[in-house]
Amino acid sequence: MKHPTGQGKTTSHRYITGFDGLRALAVIGVIVYHILPNVLKGGYLGVPIFLLLAGYLVTNQMVGKLVNKQSIRIVNFYCRRLKRLYPTLISMLIFTITYITLFQRNLFYQLKSIFITNILFIYNWWEVIYDQSYFDRFAGESPFTHLWTLGVEVQFYLIWPLLLVLLFKLLKNKQQVGHIVLALSIVSAILMAVLYDPSHINRVYYGTDTRAFSFLLGAWLAFIWPADQLRNQLKPQAKKLIDITGIIALLAVVLLYFVLPGEAAFTYYGGMFIFSIFAMILMGVIAHPGSSLSAWFTNPIFTWIGKRSYGIYVYQFPVLIFYESNFKNIGSHPLINAIIEIGIILVISELSYRFIEAPIAKFDWQNFPGKLTKFKNISWQWLWLVPTVIILGIAIFGIIQSPSEKPQSALEKRIEQNNKTIKQHNSNIKSGKVDDQPPIGDGKVAKKYGLSNQQVKAAKQLKVTAIGDSVLADSAVNLQEIFPNIYISAKVGRQSYEAPEIVQSLKRDGHLANIVVINLGSNGIITDSDAKSILKTIGPDRQVYWVTTHIPSKAWQKPVNKEIKKIDKKYDNVHVIDWYQYSIGHPEWFYSDNVHTNVDGNVKFAKLITGKLLND
Template sequence: MRRHSQYITGIDGLRTLAVLGVIIYHLLPNVLQGGYLGVPLFLLISGYFVTYQVTKHFDQEGSFDVRGFYKRRFKRLYPVLVAMLVLTTAYITLFARPLLHHIKATVITNLLWVYNWWEIKHGQSYFDQFGGASPFTHLWTLGVEAQFYLLWPVILVLMLHLLKRRTVKWLVLLLAILSAVEMAVLYDPQNINRVYYGTDTRAFSLLLGAWLGLTWPLDKLPRNLIRSDVQKLNGIGIAAIIITIIGFVTLNGQNPATYRGGMFFYSIVGMVLVAMILHPGASLNAWLTNPFFSWVGKRSYGIYVYQYPVMIFYERWVHVGVHPLVNAVVELLMIAIISELSYQLLERPLAHYDWTNLRQDWRNLRAVTWQGGIKLAVSILTLGIALFGFSQPDHQPAKNVVQARIEHNHQLAAQNNKQIAEGKKASTAQPTKLEREYNLTSDQVKKLQNVKITAVGDSVMADAASNIQKLMPQAYVDAQVGRQGADTPAVIDQLKAQGHLNKIVVLNLGTNGAMTKETVNQILAGIGSDRQVFWITAHVPTRPWQQTVNRQIKAAAKQHKNVHVIDWYQESNNHADWFAADNVHMDEQGNVHYTRMIAKAILNNK
């Protein structure tokens, strides 16, 4: 099970678990909401093996070849990263030009391994998977790892020279704890990017791996153990796997507890799991060794790098919401094929390539075969397209019709909300005009003019806000582009404290992702059972969580007598003419139908 003394085949199994967790999280976030915990597993593995390698050489030779380490590491990292940047930029240049915004900064910061710090200020949230998701977002991890590769060997060698080994061990553990404390202290629900992407706030996974490398060196672990000790190690390993999988399923990335110890806890569990796999006396290494895990593990770097562009570009063309599982399988196959091509054509050949022969190989291009000539021509063409896109002026993409309307309607809603808060009478349209526009009777319009509601939602609600307040001028609308379900309990509490939470509450949540059962309960508990809640189902055919969100809403209505379903998904499902190009936000006609449906539901409940 161990190909040679330093290659632990079970680690490929752990890499498989990690990369599948991340990919399934991206494909089906409602199924594996904690799949992003695969990243700490990768960091733990890196922290362990870098530290073990440095200390072993230091013990044997009294020094460590830092330059040689850099050469090996970056020879491994750069080719796949550069290929991904070139291919993705070329695709964007041809088929997704709005994504060229910030392309220079994205490419340069990735090549300099500081992309994670750039994303803290300029990037989108890792958990915003709807609003123009970037195909580069996931590369923040490579920045964190590369910075560790650059700094840690130097720091560790200095500590080994200046301090006793025992002191170094506890200092490393202390640094890991301080990193986790910093994550908890700096956590801001309005800006998760700082703690999620920051090298300092994510260092605890790397440092826990480093601490394990100092306290659990591979070459000093006993092979022959008594049966009871083997059983203990195996039991601990099995428990660590079960707890890790539970975290994959349950730990929501927007839950404050995740950043106030949750991620640190699962990093400790992952560290224990790594330790059990590494121990030659335990069975976990053998259990996590098989051809599939070996295949995925060896290609895990390429799989991780290519997965997000494949998903982003696929989901720009295909409506995955109706058949999320089928589309997830298709995307997995595409990722596997691209990763295999990368492994065979790029990673393996370059892993053993002697770069001192580059000049001679360049001179021998005339002797290249026709197959090689085609490969070279395609490569040059792809690079040329990417360079063309890279060289374009960096302009903020022009707002489309939907974005401009949402912004305009959001501003109008804010003005109307201010009037309501000040006790001023809101302006109303002519009843006869409203009757014709919304196909309502004069009696219905009259009732709606006086009904008081609070509407809380995301960009879909923001888009329809003007229509809602035109038909129901007493409506207080709090809608925000990109709003997640997890953000809503705090919004409800604020509205209640300000006296703006009326007896009728309309919710439009789920456009940007599925909610946990806990979040749904928090929202409804905040609103209270003395209010009537009208929850609008989601029409998000381009995202895999559409059906999950709608099941959540209907389940909540069954469990709470004061919750009523407004089935916008069912009503609008065969009306593509009601929607803008993104098939999620409505056009003017759609906003009218959407608002009329809300109004009729409220009237029918009175």
Template sequence: MKPNFNPSQGMKSHYFVTGIDGLRTLAVLGVIIYHLLPNILMGGYLGVPLFLLVSGYFVTYQFSRQLKYGGHINLGHFYLKRFRKLYPTLIAMLILTTAYITLFARELLHNIRAVIITNLTWIYNWWEISHGQSYFDQFGGISPFTHLWTLGVEAQFYLLWPLIITLLFVVFKKLRNVRRVVFLLAVLSAIEMAVLYDPANINRVYYGTDTRAFSLLLGSWLGLAWPLNRLRPNLQVNSRRLLNIIGVIATVLTIVGFFSLNGQSSFTYRGGMFLYSFIGMILMATIIHPGAGMNKWFTNPVFHWVGQRSYGIYVYQYPVMVFYERLIKVGNHPLLNALVEIIIILVVSEVSYRLIERPFTQYQWSKLPADLQHVLETHHFSWQSGAKILVSALVVVIAFIGFCQPNRAPKKTAVQQRIEQNHQATEEHNKKIAKGDNVAEASGNTSKLQKQYDLTPAQIKAAQKLKITAIGDSVMADAADSIQKLMPNAYVDAQVGRQGSAAPDVIKQLKAEGHLSKIVVLNLGTNGPMTQDTLDDILSSIGSGHQIYWITAHVPTKPWQQTVNNEIKDLAKKHKNIHVVDWNKASQGHSDWFASDNVHMGPSGNDHFARLIAKAILTKK
């Protein structure tokens, strides 16, 4: 498709693309819904590339005009404008969040100074690579700052790109040559992501500026190839229709990506994210073009309202969700709680927009000394202003106290200590099983086991003979000791933070080493929902001839609890060799079985967990 632009018949430079607010709305909704309901919108994180595309386009479009007509970029004006928008909201969020943590979540003060300093210096994404948690770790100890990596990537782009684009124009002279180099850089960034991708640790490619630059660079290429001021508003009917069709298709594909592109799939990092960034670029091109109808279709009061506040919405979303979900068991009513969280996020963002973002962005800071002098001389100081200053000062003081606290890692909980101890014991036990050693309990302990697990002597004897392979996450790692005491021939492979998507490789390795028994017990779903492809891969990896006992998830603090459990029950209906071990149902009303997180168990809960597994297997034998 030709660009349909003419230097003598283009749009005026002050033309405002209202539909970009609609694109920002699509992006921020994708990200928020992903964070709230990852089981529904597993690819919602693709909203981030849309934000980066928009930044890349308008920044580069502005630079190309300045270089063409003025010969240089007004760096001072550009930096001042960008950072006047970025800093106030970011600083407010850092202060408010740190104050809340200081008062109500002190264990999150660990590394708080590093988090704040790296955010203020725009290098937080690089700090996250080596110190932060995975973006997709949505269970244990979630940081309310994780999402700010994006701001680091954008700010670094704002700092470096004016210098790089100027150098490109100096070296390559002609616009078409610069365009080619920019597009090549985008492709190289995507290739680097694919080469550096490590499924065991995706932080490097997910947070790295270099490996995420392709979205910014694709937007930049579009700013050079599809300049707004040269696009014709009056197109022939066929050209307009073609643009609209392409725009609609790109919109549909973008939404499909939101629902389907698993953030932990290798395809995502080996071309998938680049592909959807390219589709997003096409979508943005059709919205920008004044001759198409896409800009109008993406324009309405709701999109405008959200789009104008999208920065604040993005910045405040994670703290609201993290703190809300510490207090409320969202897993029991995920949709209702998601709606409540969205309302809170929008309210907080609106207050911030009115009191911080808009006033600080529009204020002429050169007038500050004169305004202060005027207030002091006239004593024009209302009680409302005094109250605002007092409250703000109190919040700042509390945040500063938290900032100054010694950087101590939070003490390990009883659950964490028990998991660490069990991990070593489980490995030793597994080695004995692998060697063929006799690991069964002495018959004299039968009465002790009978009392501990509330089973009959016959059940204890039968359980001692069971040969099973148990694969799971931290819940099973916690219960491993109880499982192997009751069923000493159980080979347990459990890992903290394990996602369902990691299970197929684990199963294949166990099978290759000869450790996959005919009876397979699965405890997957604590850390997130599983796609149908993941479920199919798990079953395919296990293969035929095995009886599978799948334990339901008990994660009342997370929205995917019911989704995971429904998936397990649906699988059992479709496959005769899959049996449901309904731990979620069995544990209802037994809060005394669980630790403070209401997910991992205490010693008594671990015994009941192991007992339920054994009874489920013995019932079917």
């Protein structure tokens, strides 16, 4: 895009009010994605918008000075950035750690590492090392997962000014530097595609190098579309062209919000880069003071959300996770609970903005020592120190005392032991050592699971392949007792997008039987494309039995079960095993998470699957 220049240009420090609206669009996408992932599959793409804005605003401030041979006060820049980011981040960390220490002991581990890596802004790489998935919304969910973004952003802030100064010293002019910036952005996008591994998305999702293209596209835009050279007034034809361009970009951004899942391969093979290009164009149009979109994105609601977007983003995950931990029936009323969760997030963000962000931004730090000397004149204004000291003390205790590794629960120990049994049983099948005799004998099997002798004999002859997540792993031993020839592939945190590759591997190794049981959906949504890919890989000649999910604390329970029933109607070889309906009203079958089955629940789960396989 070529920018119109001339009379009426604004200063390089003008506040672009429409950017508050763009921040609002970004944070709305992220929040809706986290609360209702089935509604906005690509809402996570709000993060590239934040990175685009950071790249544009930072570079726009610096390029003019570098072109005019003015010095850049890099240390002051660092201080301003940290002053903006630290207060809310540290407050969130302290409050969240305090809550965990007092009320959420299942999350009481690794708090020291989490706190240190966050205040050093390297948390994204910590998540890569510890394989903390952004998309596992059940088994691996943490109230700190989303803070990877701040690590990436601050790393850019630290590196970019130095790199920009170096490029201007090495190259002849502004245009050449701009070309290098664009080239670096393309290299980053290519690196994301090259390093993409469907079994280990975390590396490319959290990596600073693989996410740099959004920041760099924003930086490149500052070279070709600088805010200080955009006219306030436009000719009607030029205004129309810019507005149409902005509307097309906005529609593309919104469309990709709805259709680009974070688990899809295309997302990493250019999809996220394409989104960033459309978002960059939209940002450029909004930056222009003469465009209609600049006015549209400058409205009271968007402005309010945009100014508080940082707090909204930071506080969202703790609110969601703590809320879902205390209210176990979210899946039955996802919309109502979503409204309540959003309300809580907005209230906390407003309090943070009023009492933390805004006051600290205006605080007179130079005279702070003098104020402390007057502390003896205690007034009500200082009473906030008492609860602050208490909360801080509890948080420090939590940071010091929390174990470095997660303690194993009874359920986790059971699943770990079951995984060993699964591995041994699968090995026996591979080597042909498994006979048709159930491990505990026909009579005991019949009595334990309420089956007839005829059903037990029929089950002994069936060859079955079961693919699933931790729910399947939890009940694997029970299924092996009934089906001696069952080959099980189960993994904690597994999601539907991983299944096609697993099915392909099983088929290649000769372990994909004519009867396939699928138990997925506990850790996230099942998209149409996921289901289609899974069934295409399995093939139409095999019978597929898909188990509905029971996960009442998550909003995707209904959408997942709806999707399973939808594919049952669409494919002749698909059959539904309705575990959700069968288990309603039986909380005694589950562990405290109300998802994984206990000893009694495992028997019921295995019996239901057996009945469906034998009757069909």
